Amino acid sequence: MKRYILILAYLFASKLGYGEMIIDSSMTSPKVNEPFTITVDFINSEKEDYKIDGLDKFQILSKGSQSSYNAINGKVTTKKSDTYLLMPLESGNFTLIAIGKNEKSNSLVIDVKKSSEQNINNANIFLQENKLKKEYYFGEKIPFEETLISTVSIGGLQWIKSPNFDEFSVKDITGTNNQGNYEQELIRIDGKKALKINLFKGILDANSSGEKIISTGQIAVTEDNGMNSFFNQNPPKYLGGDKIKINILPLPEGAPKNFQNIVGNINDETTWSNDTIEYGSAITLTLKLYGNGNLSSLQRIIPNENKNFTTYETIKDYTANIIDGNFNNTKTIEIAFIPKKIGKLEIPDIIIPYFNTVDKKYENLVIPSKVIEVTGEIPKEDKIAVLNNNQLKDEKKINIEIDQISIKKENTRNIYKLSTFILGILNILQLILLIIFIKKNKNKR
Numbered sequence: 001m002k003r004y005i006l007i008l009a010y011l012f013a014s015k016l017g018y019g020e021m022i023i024d025s026s027m028t029s030p031k032v033n034e035p036f037t038i039t040v041d042f043i044n045s046e047k048e049d050y051k052i053d054g055l056d057k058f059q060i061l062s063k064g065s066q067s068s069y070n071a072i073n074g075k076v077t078t079k080k081s082d083t084y085l086l087m088p089l090e091s092g093n094f095t096l097i098a099i100g101k102n103e104k105s106n107s108l109v110i111d112v113k114k115s116s117e118q119n120i121n122n123a124n125i126f127l128q129e130n131k132l133k134k135e136y137y138f139g140e141k142i143p144f145e146e147t148l149i150s151t152v153s154i155g156g157l158q159w160i161k162s163p164n165f166d167e168f169s170v171k172d173i174t175g176t177n178n179q180g181n182y183e184q185e186l187i188r189i190d191g192k193k194a195l196k197i198n199l200f201k202g203i204l205d206a207n208s209s210g211e212k213i214i215s216t217g218q219i220a221v222t223e224d225n226g227m228n229s230f231f232n233q234n235p236p237k238y239l240g241g242d243k244i245k246i247n248i249l250p251l252p253e254g255a256p257k258n259f260q261n262i263v264g265n266i267n268d269e270t271t272w273s274n275d276t277i278e279y280g281s282a283i284t285l286t287l288k289l290y291g292n293g294n295l296s297s298l299q300r301i302i303p304n305e306n307k308n309f310t311t312y313e314t315i316k317d318y319t320a321n322i323i324d325g326n327f328n329n330t331k332t333i334e335i336a337f338i339p340k341k342i343g344k345l346e347i348p349d350i351i352i353p354y355f356n357t358v359d360k361k362y363e364n365l366v367i368p369s370k371v372i373e374v375t376g377e378i379p380k381e382d383k384i385a386v387l388n389n390n391q392l393k394d395e396k397k398i399n400i401e402i403d404q405i406s407i408k409k410e411n412t413r414n415i416y417k418l419s420t421f422i423l424g425i426l427n428i429l430q431l432i433l434l435i436i437f438i439k440k441n442k443n444k445r
Contacts, residue, residue: 019045021105023052023098029111032088035061035238040098040105042080050100057094057112058086059218059241061160087218087238088112124152125221127239128196131325132214135247137357139263141294141329142168142204143322146217146240148197149189155224157197160238164215168204173321175201201322209250216242251355256362258303262354264293264327270367279376282336283347286316287367293354295331296320301350302335308345309337339374346371 020043027036040052062085069078091114098105128147136142146163175183175198183198199219206212218241223234251263266289273284289295296318302311313335320329339345350367 019043019103021045021050021098021100021103023096023105023108025096025108025110028109029113030088031113032091033238033241035085035087035236038084038086038096038108040082040084042100044078045080045100045103047080047082047100050098052096052098054094054096055084055086057090057092058088059160061085061087061220061238087241089241125150125154125223125237125239127216127219130216130244132244132246134245135249136206137249137263137355138206138209138251139261139294139297139355140357141264141292141320141327142206142246143325143327144200144202144204144214145198145322145325146200146219148199148219148221148239149187149194150197150221151189151192151194153224154195154221155234156220156222156236158220158236160218160220161241163200163202163217165202165204167207167212168214169207170205171203171320173201173203174198203320203322203327206248209248211245211247214244214246216240216244252360252362254362255355256353256364258351259353259355259362260299261297262293262295262352264291264354264357266291266293266295266352266354266365268365268367272370274372276373276375277339279339279342279374279378282338283372285335285337285347285367287333287335287350288330289333289352289365290328290330292327292329292357295329298331298352301333301352306337306348308341309339309347311338312336337372339372342374342376342378344371344373 020041022041022043023038024041025036025038027034030036040047040050064083065081066083067078067080069076071077088110091112094110094112096108096110126149128145128149130145132142132144144163144165148157177183185196187194187196200217204214218238220236220238222236225234269288269290271286273286277283287301289298301313313333315331316334317332318329320327322328337347347370349369352365352367354363354365355361356363
């Protein structure tokens with residue numbers, strides 16, 4: 001029995017001594033965003049519950065496993081392998097070590113170089129650079145696009161990871177063509193035909209001020225070589241995955257009255273329906289506002305009641321888009337002015353305050369005042385309504401006067417009480433004097 005135990009212990013010790021982990025790479029000096037593979041081999045060793053130190057500096061694009069064994073002169077060797085497709089996230093020297101339960105691999109040093117700038121002269125497929133500013137004001141709309149440019153035919157296109165906007169609210173306005181695919185258009189770059197593919201288009205709103213980071217999306221693109229065979233396909237190119245830093249500035253103090261958080265520059269086009277109207281009709285102002293100011297936050301044009309007009313506002317249309325890398329929106333508002341009087345009436349200036357992000361100060365967009373002539377007569381029922389309204393105003397005044405009179409009456413009652421008290425005392429004194437007088441007369445008798 002002891003002999004069997006010794007044999008098992010020997011075999012176990014032999015296995016531990018023979019177990020080996022090896023880590024190797026297809027490339028030891030990749031560039032940022034340039035994919036490469038590493039392989040971890042487990043020779044006569046268990047690969048469960050192992051980890052690779054230093055792997056956090058890389059993005060894992062894919063992982064595959066395989067195993068094999070062979071026997072030579074009765075000696076069996078097992079080999080298990082894990083293969084990782086990695087993408088460097090930043091430049092620098094990084095050391096990878098695989099650590100298992102009982103073994104530790106060799107050290108693998110990866111020297112990641114900075115990626116060279118991509119342009120049409122040295123790349124057939126590349127992502128167009130985003131035209132983002134370094135600073136935006138809080139409330140300012142931020143345009144963001146992911147656009148692919150290719151001067152060759154594309155065999156495959158796949159998102160590895162989507163853009164990340166953790167500290168922003170996003171309105172996705174990515175369009176599609178009639179077939180439900182990405183919007184595409186033919187362009188020319190340096191005289192060459194190229195295909196422009198709009199992968200993503202969004203309008204960002206920062207949730208707070210301060211420094212923010214936008215993580216761009218990452219895609220895998222395969223160039224079409226005209227061969228259908230799986231083994232003849234070109235390897236994919238991995239693009240994107242960058243980080244963009246922008247600073248969100250708070251708005252300065254001193255916002256004007258009725259400021260509705262319009263940040264950015266705006267312009268206007270105005271159209272009046274008429275200059276002269278009859279009483280009972282309405283004159284209409286069609287106001288078209290446009291620019292990069294966030295017009296979606298504009299809710300009310302005329303904040304106060306007008307003494308000469310009753311007003312009604314209707315939003316007829318609103319559109320927002322990104323044009324040539326810049327945010328632009330348009331809002332059309334219809335305002336109906338119904339006169340309360342006849343004669344020449346003035347519609348005062350319409351003032352829309354906004355923050356000018358170019359001059360960095362608050363300004364007002366002013367729609368000039370307009371004088372219109374109201375003809376005709378006020379109907380009898382309208383006159384009665386005006387008269388009743390005036391009577392209601394008079395009744396309010398009378399109520400105030402009555403309240404004042406009631407206060408005076410209350411003071412008058414207090415004086416009467418004092419007089420009654422004094423008269424009572426006098427009557428008592430008179431009664432006492434009368435009693436004394438009667439007693440004196442009885443004594444004389």
